[in-house]
Amino acid sequence: MDYTVCGRKLLFVEDDEKLKKEMIAHFSSANTVFTASDVEEAVNQLAQAGNIDAVVLDLILKNSMGIDLFKAFPALPPVIILSSLDGEDSIMTGLTSGATDYVVKPCSMRLLETHIAIRLLPKTEAVETFGAFSVNANTRTVKYNSKPVSLTPSEFNILFFLVKNRGRYFTADEIYENIWCAPSLHTTTIRAHLSSLRRKLKAAMPANDIIRTEFNKGYCFTGEIL
Numbered sequence: 708m709d710y711t712v713c714g715r716k717l718l719f720v721e722d723d724e725k726l727k728k729e730m731i732a733h734f735s736s737a738n739t740v741f742t743a744s745d746v747e748e749a750v751n752q753l754a755q756a757g758n759i760d761a762v763v764l765d766l767i768l769k770n771s772m773g774i775d776l777f778k779a780f781p782a783l784p785p786v787i788i789l790s791s792l793d794g795e796d797s798i799m800t801g802l803t804s805g806a807t808d809y810v811v812k813p814c815s816m817r818l819l820e821t822h823i824a825i826r827l828l829p830k831t832e833a834v835e836t837f838g839a840f841s842v843n844a845n846t847r848t849v850k851y852n853s854k855p856v857s858l859t860p861s862e863f864n865i866l867f868f869l870v871k872n873r874g875r876y877f878t879a880d881e882i883y884e885n886i887w888c889a890p891s892l893h894t895t896t897i898r899a900h901l902s903s904l905r906r907k908l909k910a911a912m913p914a915n916d917i918i919r920t921e922f923n924k925g926y927c928f929t930g931e932i933l
Contacts, residue, residue, distance in 0.1 A: 869928035
């Protein structure tokens with residue numbers, strides 16, 4: 708599969724001018740590229756450009772923190788965080804705030820393009836129901852007892868994959884490779900998504916443990932709903 712990005716509208720929120728020039732040079736020949744140096748400028752670009760396909764977001768900006776973009780502009784397209792902050796807490800915060808991916812600097816433009824391309828792969832459409840629990844890929848919604856369970860885009864993709872493969876165990880790397888059709892690029896990222904997903908499902912349905920883990924086997928959707 709060719710992991711290139713073509714014909715897309717991309718927004719890069721980055722205050723490092725040298726890195727910004729590298730991004731423009733790499734992506735602008737085949738895409739429409741917008742840039743911003745802080746959250747306020749990013750919000751303006753999103754509002755004016757319309758239909759941005761993906762955002763690459765730095766967390767540490769001169770006049771603001773990149774994470775604030777999720778509150779400032781809730782209706783975001785897929786967001787790939789590109790940051791020098793490589794600690795687990797930073798990655799967890801980014802992913803649970805709404806990012807679909809987290810890439811640690813330094814990162815080559817080729818690798819960054821692969822991350823963007825994977826996040827823009829088309830999604831499968833289907834609806835799966837297990838008693839009072841439903842996963843709807845058409846609307847990308849999850850409900851339990853008719854109440855919505857709020858998930859990030861990546862959490863939804865993981866859940867839907869496990870639901871479609873009910874009863875089978877997958878390691879974190881296998882989940883990544885099956886969903887995004889590429890070798891796992893960051894094991895910590897997928898584990899953070901899984902941890903957040905399981906926590907949200909447990910909070911919404913405390914009597915159920917629908918994603919089980921087993922040592923040396925991985926993660927499994929049981930489909931056993933109370």
